[in-house]
Amino acid sequence: MIKLTRLNQMEFYLNPDLIKSIEEKPDTTIKLVNDDNILVREKAAEIVDRIVAFRVRVLRQSRLPVDCDPPD
Numbered sequence: 001m002i003k004l005t006r007l008n009q010m011e012f013y014l015n016p017d018l019i020k021s022i023e024e025k026p027d028t029t030i031k032l033v034n035d036d037n038i039l040v041r042e043k044a045a046e047i048v049d050r051i052v053a054f055r056v057r058v059l060r061q062s063r064l065p066v067d068c069d070p071p072d
Helices: 044-062
Strands: 002-005 011-014 019-024 028-032 037-040
Touching: 002 037, 002 044, 019 044, 028 044
Parallel strands: none
Antiparallel strands: 002 011, 019 028, 028 037
């Protein structure tokens, strides 16, 4: 999940697997796979960076032994 901010300053978490597209026009609009739209304060490049960081965390954790606690 990635943390984002709606235009009204409310923070929420979004599953990046649900994102179909991201546009800046001028507000950043995220179109979801179900065709819903969400307006957010973050720029498209920042959202992409958060998605990449999320995926890196998932891949790193998937390589840990099952009986090992994840590092802090």
